[in-house]
Amino acid sequence: MDVIPPARAAFDVLAAGVDTVLARNPRLAVDWCRAALGLLSAVPDGSRQQADLLLSMARAHARIGELTQCRAAFAQWSALVGPDEELKQAADILAILSLADGRFTHARVILRGAVGHPAAVNTGSLRLDLAATAFWDTRWSWSDAALAVIKEDQRLQRAHALVLLAVEALDREEVDQALRLVKDSADLVDLRTDEDLAERPVIMSDLGWAETYLGQNQRARQRFMRGLLVCEASGQYLPVAPLQAGLAELALRQGALAVAADRAERAVSAARSLGHNDHWAMALVVRSDVALGAGRHDQALADATCAMEVVDLDSPQWRRAHLAYATVVLANGDSAGCVRAVLDVAGDELGEFPVWERRRAAKLLGRAERAAGRVQHAVRWEGIRARYEALLNLPDKSAAGPVQVSRREFEIARLVSEGRTNRQIARLLEVSHKTVETHLARIFAKSGVSSRAELAGLTVANRVVARPRA
Structure with missing residues (x-):
């Protein structure tokens, strides 16, 4: 009976398990890939799996948001298999790296080529990735094709x-x-x-x-x-900047400038730490809007200008940055500069912008033209603005029903509303302090609050309720 050497046995276990854990625990996948690669010299035929491990490691780094490490692992893999394999096996990684640089056209060329390649892997997922490139740039449409497969x-x-x-x-x-x-x-x-x-x-x-x-x-x-809770629990940080930017945008709409500023700062920090220029531009745009709302015109101008510089016109964030820049320019009294900044990227009919940004663009143009005394032009833009406001001013019905949580989560929410600390709650419920923190994080995510005071208010108002027993 053959005895498998310990190094070979460990290598086989690690190599076989990488893809199993990659989707939900990419940090563990990186560790397993690194450990397996470290055993290559002790495994006579392990070099055959070296390329697979490097490709899995690149994917895991991408999920974590470690783009520099992703590029390094991908380069090692490509050197082993040759460039002809890139489109067949790694179009998803190439697209992620291109999008991070704001090169949307390049990403679409890669994904379209892979989708049409007879030997490409996971073409259904690639079709979805291709469709997702149009989320911020609605001049493209591939979602039907993705849904069909x-x-x-x-x-x-x-x-x-x-x-x-x-x-x-x-x-x-x-x-x-x-x-x-x-x-x-x-x-x-x-x-x-x-x-x-x-x-x-x-x-x-x-x-x-x-x-x-x-x-x-x-x-x-x-x-x-x-989304932030999921990213934190799974160690995946690529979506964090858009998630924080979304929270900043919502806080700004509510006039909660301090909260908006904090969320915008977190978005900028997350994007910069990952080296994701496209997300950095998005976060800078939101931070510019927040700064302008707080009367900090110099910071608003600096952020909008930086956002325009970190990505080029291939990125939809470049157009959003011009809108932010135009807003600051108008606030500083430069009506002509505002009009130029909008029309240079939007087109005469604003068709280069998604519909939800045309309202803001038309509003800016109407105000700028009226300030410049060009009443006829102002009236035209004000009419366009009114049409989009009628279209998009939808009542927020999303808070119609109470938030349902588990019975244990409701018990914790009730104790929070009574002013109890996490340690006090842990003692009362005879659980660990960490367990209370985990439950509380889930309650925050389900209810959309970010402070104990907000949660207490919802609980007292019966807006947080225990889920009925099955």
């Missing part, structure tokens, strides 16, 4: 495709259809556990932003908060 049991992928379809419908001004699609997506997402959502945490960002566009602010806030 997604299997019925792939609920997260289906939810993501539905929210992408919703954004396309909204851009066509089909608001009722967009609302239905967002609800269908949310229904699928709400049935998933946090561990399930760790397989595709970006869905929480995209769904939250779609709900924001549709005026469903409370639901959007809950989505962003839960």
Whole structure:
């Protein structure tokens, strides 16, 4: 009977388990890949699996948000297999790295080439990745093709495709259809556990932003908060900047400038730490808007200008940055500069902007033209603004029902409303302090609050209730 050497046995276990843990625990996948690669010299035929391990490591680093390490592992893999294999096996990684640099056209070329390649791996997932590139840039439409190849049991992928379809419908001004699609997506997402959502945490960002566009602010806030919880628990930080930026946007809408400033700062910090320029530009745009709302014109101008510089015109964030810049310019009294900044990127009919940004653009142009005494032009833009406001001023019905939590979570929420500390609650319930913190984080995510005071207010007002027994 043959005896398998310990090094070979360990190598086989690690190599076989990497893909199993990659989706939900990418940090563990990186550790296993590194350990397996360290055993290569002791495994006679292990070099055959070296390329697979390097590719898995690159994917894991990408999920974590470690883009520099992702590039390094990917380069090692490519050197082993050759560039001809990149499109067949690693189009998803190439696209992630291109999008991080704001090179959307390059990412789309890669993904379209992979989708059409007869030997490409996971073409259904690649179609969804391709469709997702149009979330901020609605001049493209691939969501129908993605949805058509997604299997019925792939609920997260289906939810993501539905929210992408919703954004396309909204851009066509089909608001009722967009609302239905967002609800269908949310229904699928709400049935998933946090561990399930760790397989595709970006869905929480995209769904939250779609709900924001549709005026469903409370639901959007809950989505962003839960998304952050999922990212923290699974060690995946790529979607963190858009999630924090979404919370900053919602706080700004409510006039909560201190909260908005804090969230915007977190978004900027997250994007910069990952080296994700496109997310950095997005976060800078939100921070510019917050600074302007607080009367800090110099910071607002600096942030908007920086956002325009860190990505080029290939990125939809470049156009959003011009809107932020135009807003600051107008606030500083430069009407002509505002008009130029908007029309240079939006086109005469504002068609280069998604529908939800045309309202802001038309508002800026109307104010700028009226300030310049060009009344006829101002009236035209004011009419366009009124049309988009009528289209998009939707009542926020997302807070219609109470938030349902587990009975243990409700017990903790009630004790928080009584002013108890986490340690006091832990003693009363005879659980660990860490258990209370975990439950509290889940309650925050479900209810969309970020402080004990907010949670106490919801609980006292019967807006947080225990889920009925089955």
